[in-house]
Amino acid sequence: MSEGNHSSVTEFILTGFPGLHPEYYGLTSAVLFFVYFLTVVGNATVLFLFATNRSLHKPMYYIILNLSVCDILFSTTTLPKIISKYWFHSGAISFTACFIQMYFVHCLGTVNSFILFLMALDRYMAICHPLRYPNVLTNSTILILSISAWTIASALCSRLVIVAYPLPYCASNIINHCYCDHIGITMLACTDRAPYGFPAFLTAMVTLLGPLAFIIFSYICIIVAVSKTAHSQGCLKSLSTCSTQLIIISLYYLPRCFVYLASNVGITFNADVRIVVIMLYSLAPPMINPLIYCLRAKDMRESFLKQFRRITIPKKGQVSALKKS
Template sequence: MLQNNQTTSSVVTEFFIVGFPGLPPKYYNLMAAVLLCIYLAILTGNSLIVVLFIIERSLHKPMYLIMLSLSLSDIGFCTVALPKVISRYWFNDGYLAFYVCLLQRQLIHYFGTLNSLIMMVMALDRYLAICYPLRYPVLMTNRTMKIFIGLSWATGFIAPTISSMMTVQMPFCGPNLILHCFCDSVSMNQLACADIRQQSLISYGIATFVLLAPFSFIIFSYANILVSVLRIANAQGRLKALSTCTTQMTIIVIYYVPRFAVYTMPYIPNTPLNSSQKIALVMIYSLLPPLVNPFIYCIRIKEIRQFFLKWFVQRNRMNSRFDGVTFS
């Protein structure tokens, strides 16, 4: 049963995912269908990248290890975040047990942290490739990249775990409505029936560090890349150097710019946002990168384009052979 009145005698054992607070019930089925289509598109596109990496040996290179990790992380994030809110709108089943909500919160922030770390490794890879092209094959081997990726997957748990340990110690004795599409730090902390200013400050500091530390390194890396590219005398060489990191720069921009827009908007005059609009913006910057990344890979990356071209040529040849066969 939903608990809306704050009391000290009851203890919250489950939460209810509200989703978009201002959404009329007549649009629930439509919202569930839209979210399901987005989830299936993300799952299909990123799974395709994983399958391509497995079956095509020419993709077993450091850069593609990064993209494989990013695809796996995107699949993990959307699988954690979307099924429950889809269920909430389709079947009015938005209930999550306390520790299930806490686990979802942990994984949501884990995959967000992991993506940020993978972006940093991506920038490092391009920095070494452009600024130290002769030493790049020695500095960035598959083994080295696997170490960086493994460290990212391992250390990504640290910040969310610290924040989760603080959350689990908070008393929850009143409202249990999560005003979001999934359990996250802000939505859960707001329901605690205690003074949480210190915990909120620590959580905000951790989130800021997780976002800004990799972003600062990314800015440093691409600034050095730009300087190195401008020093190339040959115009064709400059264009080739820039094209090698255009894909990753696009992914980084899609990931970071909407986040900074959401974080800075409350401090910009005459830009009021209600709760539904804020949640919509969060969902856009959370789901847009995993949705468009596979398309960017396929359009921008030469090896992937060549794989699909080779596949289409082979398929057409097989179809031509079957068309030429006559049956008596």
């Protein structure tokens, strides 16, 4: 990797939201910090509940554990820098740091896609093949599949960085985004983007559409299987279990596929709209996921309430003891 290729560019400038008026910088940074705080606290709570309750050591919760780790890492990779831009007016990021951020953005996004695939697989086996579920999806199976997901994602995204890093960057260093990503960086290269842009696009589509195809197939099978059940209560319960996952999956996949396709087939739209859409599908699911799973998953909800009572009941006991004294 010769430094001469990019000697004229030593850092990149993240524009954030290009049309945002300076008077809203403080409010924007506060909102982003609040989103980051909720994301970290919510997902850290899931990790804490999993670590302190053996009743949660089941395949589905191992998948949620991976999702929480991925969400914390993604938010920590992307949000602090853009918060500092609006809080401290510091939008510059070093050349190498930008590529490191790009690696984690795409790696964690790919892992997230694979984890959603595992989540759909878990629901498919639990509802369509309940008798085989305990033998097929064991904790060790989920562990192997999770490690495979992280390994494959790391290998694919390492290749993106290895190919993009040595390209000649000799013109603009302004990235119209809130964080460094492959499209935003490579658009600035002083060379034809096609030889490396298309393979990157193909990789993105495979990692997105491959899991999405199975997710669609699995939920069609689930709906068919549930519709054949005689008990309407069981039917509604099964659909309720899957409905929240479908919302998260739709929020993750649909806007992402649209942005990737639009960027590569020449469809253009307002930069602010594009960035807002990307930030919504990037930051909303990590913030919402813990709330959904803590409220909808029975074991996790009971575990959370048990921990909450342990904190509040002693305090009430201390107050009554003080009154007696």
